[in-house]
Amino acid sequence: MDTDLLSDKMELPLQLDRETDEQLKTFIEELVRRENNSYATFSVPVGTIDPLSFLERNWDSKTFQYYWEKPSDHFAMAASGQLLQLSARGTDRFADMHRRQQSVREATASFSSVFHPCAGLMFLGGFSFFDELDHADWHSFEAASLTVPRWLILQDGNHLSATVALDVRPHQTTDALYTEVIKQLHHIDRILSNTSKQYSSPGAVTADPASTGPLKRDSEAWMSSVQEAREQIRKKTFKKIVLARRLSVPRGESVRPTALLHRLRRQYQNCCCFLIHPPCGDSFLGATPEQLVAFQHDFLRTEALAGSMERGETAMEDIDLENDLSVSAKNQHEHQFVVRDIEQRLQPFARSIHRSDRPRVKKLLNVQHLYTPIQADLKPEATVLSILGQLHPTPAVGGYPWEQAAPFIRELEDFERGWYAGPVGWLSASGSGEFAVGIRSGLLSDTQAHFFAGCGIVANSDPQSEWEETNLKLKPMLSALRYED
Numbered sequence: 001m002d003t004d005l006l007s008d009k010m011e012l013p014l015q016l017d018r019e020t021d022e023q024l025k026t027f028i029e030e031l032v033r034r035e036n037n038s039y040a041t042f043s044v045p046v047g048t049i050d051p052l053s054f055l056e057r058n059w060d061s062k063t064f065q066y067y068w069e070k071p072s073d074h075f076a077m078a079a080s081g082q083l084l085q086l087s088a089r090g091t092d093r094f095a096d097m098h099r100r101q102q103s104v105r106e107a108t109a110s111f112s113s114v115f116h117p118c119a120g121l122m123f124l125g126g127f128s129f130f131d132e133l134d135h136a137d138w139h140s141f142e143a144a145s146l147t148v149p150r151w152l153i154l155q156d157g158n159h160l161s162a163t164v165a166l167d168v169r170p171h172q173t174t175d176a177l178y179t180e181v182i183k184q185l186h187h188i189d190r191i192l193s194n195t196s197k198q199y200s201s202p203g204a205v206t207a208d209p210a211s212t213g214p215l216k217r218d219s220e221a222w223m224s225s226v227q228e229a230r231e232q233i234r235k236k237t238f239k240k241i242v243l244a245r246r247l248s249v250p251r252g253e254s255v256r257p258t259a260l261l262h263r264l265r266r267q268y269q270n271c272c273c274f275l276i277h278p279p280c281g282d283s284f285l286g287a288t289p290e291q292l293v294a295f296q297h298d299f300l301r302t303e304a305l306a307g308s309m310e311r312g313e314t315a316m317e318d319i320d321l322e323n324d325l326s327v328s329a330k331n332q333h334e335h336q337f338v339v340r341d342i343e344q345r346l347q348p349f350a351r352s353i354h355r356s357d358r359p360r361v362k363k364l365l366n367v368q369h370l371y372t373p374i375q376a377d378l379k380p381e382a383t384v385l386s387i388l389g390q391l392h393p394t395p396a397v398g399g400y401p402w403e404q405a406a407p408f409i410r411e412l413e414d415f416e417r418g419w420y421a422g423p424v425g426w427l428s429a430s431g432s433g434e435f436a437v438g439i440r441s442g443l444l445s446d447t448q449a450h451f452f453a454g455c456g457i458v459a460n461s462d463p464q465s466e467w468e469e470t471n472l473k474l475k476p477m478l479s480a481l482r483y484e485d
């Protein structure tokens with residue numbers, strides 16, 4: 001057999017023992033013989049590695065880069081390179097995306113010497129807040145985009161694996177494909193064993209002393225939008241709207257996205273730290289406390305997260321503020337729109353829905369939120385993307401009723417939301433997936449960093465307090481950038 005000769009000549013990558021190598025060859029022979037697969041993935045175990053350091057060592061702004069980590073779950077994924085990208089736009093974008101990823105799944109064969117639902121074919125990416133996205137600030141982002149990366153490093157507790165994804169070209173020989181797989185696994189070995197201790201500075205941005213301070217800028221204009229929203233609520237146009245603002249600061253050239261992520265994950269352990277960087281594009285990243293969908297088999301976890309309060313300087317002050325949040329009629333009101341709306345939208349997909357009667361409090365470093373976890377047992381026809389299409393946008397980032405509030409978001413905000421407050425996450429070949437809401441986030445372009453923060457506005461919202469709440473929500477990203485006001 002040709003591949004025997006080849007492997008005699010080729011040194012095996014660290015992750016392959018002789019037995020696995022034999023299985024790999026048999027798999028490739030079968031794959032080439034069948035001639036009905038366009039793509040293949042190869043997953044193998046790897047030794048101890050922090051996936052973020054893999055991305056940092058391998059950072060290549062010319063191609064797709066992705067990161068996802070939930071520090072408190074010890075779950076992280078770093079990916080690089082683009083095998084293929086699926087995109088969609090318009091009101092059917094979730095359904096279109098479902099069809100497209102389904103046909104890629106059918107055209108892909110997977111080899112794995114590890115057992116994990118995320119080892120194999122993975123789709124990584126997200127969706128913009130609105131159905132369409134056509135704006136210069138977001139030129140490198142689509143209204144919906146899922147990428148199959150070339151390399152992916154996965155950590156789930158003690159599980160550590162690498163997946164390589166490749167094209168299977170028509171008439172490709174067994175030798176050629178085998179050689180390609182071994183080459184890619186060697187590439188991963190090289191990165192994993194690169195122990196050079198030359199750390200470049202993560203970079204920082206210093207505030208312009210002449211500026212009035214970014215957190216104070218434009219407050220009048222934003223607060224008058226809140227007044228206008230309240231006026232519409234009084235006229236019964238809608239009951240709740242989330243208004244956001246954008247804060248732009250110059251980006252120091254040396255500020256590296258992976259360094260920001262490292263700072264964020266250390267401070268926001270119970271958040272989801274994410275990064276999406278399209279080829280040659282800007283980087284959208286953040287540490288979001290809001291889970292939109294975690295889907296496994298026929299079980300779904302989601303949550304209502306709305307209603308906010310600052311954290312206390314002392315334990316007693318903190319608990320007093322927590323109590324204030326829990327009894328605040330305004331915050332409860334704002335929160336209940338989200339709970340009820342999520343339940344209603346889940347109903348057609350669910351056999352049963354479970355949630356606690358009263359909201360709990362989720363505490364982050366400098367802000368605390370009312371939070372209701374919601375679980376559902378789903379009907380067999382439910383998929384991650386059908387549920388996403390149904391839930392997004394919840395009234396935690398949109399409004400209630402959505403159709404009435406939506407035009408006012410466009411009218412009252414003076415920037416394009418792009419992927420801010422859109423779903424970001426991943427989807428596996430087995431149909432499981434997780435998407436978070438892209439809040440507490442920013443867009444890093446070559447010259448600027450844009451940060452976003454929004455607040456739920458209801459009838460008795462006070463514009464000044466809402467403005468201060470946006471400042472609290474902007475702090476994590478600003479301080480990760482070491483931008484001290």
Ligand SMILES: C=C(O[C@H]1C=CC=C(C(=O)O)[C@@H]1O)C(=O)O
Pocket residue numbers: 242244290305306307308369395396397439440452453454455456473
């Ligand atoms: C829209 C944002 O936060 C949402 C999530 C939690 C609490 C919120 C609030 O209290 O207004 C918002 O609904 C944001 O951070 O940009």
